[in-house]
Each structure stands twice: as C-alpha cells, then as structure tokens.
Amino acid sequence: MAIGREVIDDLRRQIERLGAVYGSRKSLPFGVSALDRHLPSKGLTLGALHEVMEEGPASEFAGSATFFTAGIAARLKGPVLWCLTRRDLFAPGLIQVGLHPDRVIYAETCRDADVLPLIEEGLHQKGLGAVIGEVSRLGLTASRRLQVAAEASGVPALVIRRWWTGAQKDLTKLPTAASTRWRVSPVPSEAVPAGGLKRGRWEVELVRCRGAEPRSWILEACDAKGRLALPADLADRSNPQKIRRPAPG
Amino acid sequence: MTVTKQGSRRVIASACPAAQRAGLIEGMAAAKAQAMVPDLHIIDADPEGENASLRQLAEWAIRFSPVVAPDPPDGIWIDIAGVEHLFGGEEALLRKLIDHVAKNGIHARAAIADVPGAAWAVARFGKGGIVPPGRSVDAVSTLPVQALRLSYETVSAMHRLGVERVGQLAAMPRAPMVRRFGREASLRLDQALGHAFEPITPIIPEEAVIASRAFAEPIGRLEDLKLVVRRLSEELCHSLEKRGEGVRRLDLIFRRVDQKGASLRIGTAKASRDHAHLAKLFDEKIETVDPGFGIEEIVLVANRAEPLSEKQTVAKEIDNEEGAVELSQLVDRLTARVGADKVYRLAPVQSLIPERMIRRVSPLSPPSGSMWPERLERPTRLLDPPETIVTTALLPDHPPAFFIWRRVRYKVIKADGPERITSEWWLGDQQKLIRDYYRLEADKGARFWIFRDAPMTEGGRWWMHGFFA
DSSP states (O other), rough: HHHHHHHHHHHHHHHHHHHHHHHHHHHHHOOOOOHHHSSSSSESSSSEEEEEOOOOOTGGGGGHHHHHHHHHHTTOSOOOOEEESSTBBBBHHHHHOOOOGGGEEEOOOSSSSHHHHHHHHHHTTOOOOOOEEEEEOHHHHOOOOOOOHHHHOOOOOOEEEESSSSHHHHHHOEEESSEEEEEEEEEEEEOTTSSSSSSEEEEEEEEETTTTTEEEEEEEOOTSSSOBBBTTTTTOOOOOOOOOOOOOO | OEEEEETTTTEEEEOOOOHHTTTTTTTBHHHHHHHHHHHHTEEEHHHHHHHHHHHHHHHHGTTTTEEEETTTEEEEEEOOOGGGGTSSHHHHHHHHHHHHHHTOOOOOOEESSSSSHHHHHHHSSSSOOETTTOOOHHHHHTGGGGGGGOHHHHHHHHTTOOOOBBBHHHSSOOOHHHHHHHHHHHHHHHHTTSSSSSOOOOOTTTSSEEEEEEEEEEEEEEHHHEEEEHHHHHHHHHHHHHHTTEEEEEEEEEEEEEOOOEEEEEOOOOOOOOHHHHHHHHHHHHOOOOOOOOOEEEEEEEEEEEOOSSSOOOOOSSSHHHHHHHHHHHHHHHHHHGGGGGGEEEEOOOOGGGGEEEEEEOTOOOOOOOOTTTTTTOOOOOEEEEEEEEEEEEETTEEHHHEEETTEEEEEEEEEEEEEEEGGGGGGGGOOOOOOOEEEEEESSSEEEEEEEEGGGGTTOOEEEEEOO
C-alpha cells in the first residue's frame, strides 16, 4: 500500500507541475473580450500548436484562414517563418493585416511531407514570432512533435490546413494533438447602401480546444493591425446566435 | 600555339582553335607549321606552368563540387554527384561552368557521364554535353580509340590492325585483345564503359583550413560518423578561430575502403565558427552517405572562409544583434534541408501588376523598409494563371451580377470597383496591359478578386484572379 500511495503522490506532483507549466505560459489576447474570456489562457497560448482551417465556397484557397493566421502573426513580435508547398500566397495581401514583408522568411518545398520538418526546425529557434505552415496531412504523431517543440521554445506554431482533393479535405477532420483548432468561414458582411465593400466578416469557430468548449463567434475580419473586432450591429448581443449554414455542395 | 622539343625536332604541343582551323595539329613539326601559316605566333611550351594553372583552375572549380581533381595535361575532373541540384540541374551546371571558363578566355569542352572515362572521351572526341545515365556504352562506342586515354604506340598498333572505333575494340574477344594491346587497353576500355571503377582523388586548396581523421579500423555506423564530424568540426573551428575566420562553405569528404568517395557540402548564410551549429547542418545529410565496407578517412575542408573577428557567444533573446545571428543559423538549417533558393524573403517591386509586384531576396538581406502601398485591397491567394469565368453583368461597365467559376454559379451580392491597373508607363505600348479589377462578395460571404482584360465594348473577357476569403 505504501508503494501505491507513493506512486499516487508522485503522479499528483507531476500533474501539479504540468498545470503550473500550462497556466504560466504566455498568451496573446485577441482583443475581443468575448473570445478571450472563453479561452482557458485568456488568449492564444504562445508555445503551442494551433490549427486553422477554412470553410466556404473557395475554401481550398484558404483566403480568410490566411488573413486570420497572418493577423495573429502580425500582432506578435519577431520574425515569422512561413513554410509552404504551393506558390499561391500573395504577399502584398498580407500587409493589409499588418504583416510587413521584411518580417517574413519563406521556406518552400514541393512535397507536403517535407513541410513538417521545416516547421519543426523553425520551432526550435527561440526568438521567432511565429512559425506558419501550410499542411494538408497532419497526423497525431507529427502534431505532437510540433506541439512539444512549440512548448519548449515558446514559439507558436500556426498551421493552415490546406486541401486540394476531397480525400485531403477528409484528412483535416481527423484528430490532432494541436491545442486549438479554428475554423474560419466568410459570412455576408454589413450591407452598404451606396454600394462597395465594407470590412469582411467571418464566422470564427473554435472547433477544439484543451480546456474549453467549442464555440463560434461572428467577427469583423482583421484590420490593418491584425486585430479582430466584434461587429457593431451585433455588439449589443452578448451571445450571438450560432449561424449554421448548410454544407456546401 | 605552343611547341615542345622532341629530340632535335620542335613539334607542336598544342594549338588554339584558330590554329586548328588552319590545319595545324598536335605532333606536326613547327617548321612545317610556319610554312603553312607564315605569321604564326609560337610560344614555348611550359609544362610546369601549365600544370600550375591547371591546378589553379581546378581549385577555382571547387565552387562547383567538393571533389575536383586536375587531369594533366589539359583536363579537370569534377565529381558532381549530389551537387547538380544546387545549380538547377546538370544542364544548367554545365552551361554555367562553360560560361564562367569562357569568360576567362579559356576554350573548354565539358561532358557529364556516369563514369569519368566516358566523360573524358565524350568531352574530347564526342560532342560534349550530357550522356544520359546508363548510356555510356552507346556514347563511347562510336568514338575513335584515342578516346580511351591510350599511349600513342597502342593507338597506332590498333590502327594498323584496322581497329578504329571503341565499339570495334569492345566487340573483340577479351583475352586475345589483352595479349595484343596490353592490360592498359583493357583497363581503359572498362573504365570508359563503366565496368571498372576509377577513383578521383580530390585536391584540397593549400590555403584551406582542414581537419581530417584517418581510422585504423574502417567505421560505418551512423552514430560514429556523426561523432567524428562533431569532433572534426570542433578542431576546424579551433583553427579558424586562430586565423580569425569563419566558414561560409564546408565540405565533408569521405574516403571509403574501396576507394569510392562520397562528399557532402553545406553553406552558411553568414561566416560562422560555431562548431555545434556546423556539425548539426551535416546531421541530416550524413544519413544519405553509403559507408559501403567502411570509411577509412574523413576530411572536413573549409573551402570558403571569411574574416570573422567578433567572438561568437551564446545568443540572448533580448539582444537585437544576437537575434540576427540566431536567424542566420535558422536560415542555414533550413537551407541545408531544402536548398538555397527555396529559403527567401519577398520584397516589393515598383509595379501594380499583381504578378510582378514581388521579388525574391535573400533571407538575410537587410530589411528594405519599403512596402507595397498599404491602402490597396489585395487578396491573400492568387490564381496563377488567372482562370477565365463566365459572367452576367446588368450594364456594360458594371460589376457582374452572376459569375460561373469552375462550374459553380455565384450570385454577386456586393461589389467594389473598378480599380484600373495598367502596366508601367515606362514599358511603352508593346507590353500595354489594362485590367479592371473588381472585388466581389458572393451570396455566402466569400470574397473574390476578378478582372476584365479590356473594356466591355472592346470585347474584354473576365478572369478570376484571387481570393480574399
């Protein structure tokens, strides 16, 4: 029995230590109180792996997910490593969310499998603002590796899930060890009587998060400093109604 | 043209292409040549000087591959196995090599083949260029027997017997052939056809800093190799420190028991003598080295070094200057994985044409500070090339009300535009390009960037070019 108690005490201490590590980790608030209050670390935990995927008509291009991710990176300090496989990223678009081209180093490979080592290599580097990777296949083991690397260095890993075929899209539904998973989908923006386009609007869904319930918010897209905002015509509603759209196709 | 003495005769040792066109060939008497070309420029051959220059040229060629050896009197071996991708393929490498040499006024021919013997033959007696893998036999067999690096006596003996081409020689039964022409002929034939192995012993530049270790017992385990590389790297960095230098390009050369060699090359973005960092850059690649029956010797050569005076210390996150050093190490590690041209930063170009707005710059180039105009609404993803779409517009110069892209019909709810983008005025009328861009929001909120390549009245077509969401 004595041995049993010893083991349990040891486990308890380990859990405490883990909790302390988890609680003390730095985080980046989104600046939207509804969102920050919901997240366990009052923002996006820095030394962790986060997944961002896009839902919508042109979701294979991940236009909004890219804005969302770049907006997070823009609000962090330090250089950003962007690992990609396809050359469809249009850098001039990124300055609209405040990500200056001088801050971004790109690393390109042709194969999807080669992106993950690059992301890990970046995560080992202390002092980076963030590592952004565009990945279609992210298994449990691979994501755990990235998560551990991110925890060790405190550099956040932001993975944009890309897909080009139906089979690859199904892969994005499989579980990973990422600490959060976000789904960004465009929703109709505020009507402008005189024509023209106002700031875009997204439905930002927290699909999976350690220590928090899934939830979704309707938010205004990132501004020139990468900040999200609560839409003015919805701000008075404390709990925006969840909008469920029919699945595309 | 140079001449050399053979006994009391002065004969031509080598002739420049112009002289060759005039009909002068090697071995011809100088007097005869002067009779043929009265204003002939004759220089006495200087074999030692030539060898020295050849060695110089070989040392220069180390920029292409770690394994380079001079092949007197007139050739250089370069083992390009595993380096051609750094230059964009074999063809590009060959072109670059010849161009560089030609710029220095040296007339050179080059060939790439599976084995040194075949490359030697094709460069001198064939058309040069690239022999596809496994085709050495085809490439060599039509060449004259001189292409086999045989002595003059052997070649003339072959000619007397009517053996003119390598193919004829290869078709002869081997035993009588060896009896008639000697072992040398057989060996050279095998080397050219790729049946016999021929080692290339790389030269090491005299001024280069090296660290090497020879083993009493050959080693082959991956862990051992990594350990040795780490030790060598320490030694190398120690000697570099004494010279106040840091390494920019580092070659690791393995000598195997069976004389076959292997080599790895890494480069750094900034001069470095951080031994742990340098050893780590090799870690990934070492796995690709086949140790065969064991490795006898490992040599680490710093063949490009730059002055590096400041003392490298462990970087601290807070210090800005140290942060830059850290970044260079990250760039090195990434470069070691994907290649130098795949790690980059993007810098603005003065243009409004989306495809031309971006220029790649080296990842550690100083921050440009410049930026694209901020107020431009640009997508994050670009379709390259743009895809044609079918649209329905209510009025000629209005944004479309519907469009069909990739067989899906989208209803346009809101639109912004047009934003006219034209090519730069200094490009003139030849490359004139007018595009009217619209930002559209479809019924589900997705935002697209489309353009019309000419006004509607001139039959402009619509194209899908990018995605905001």
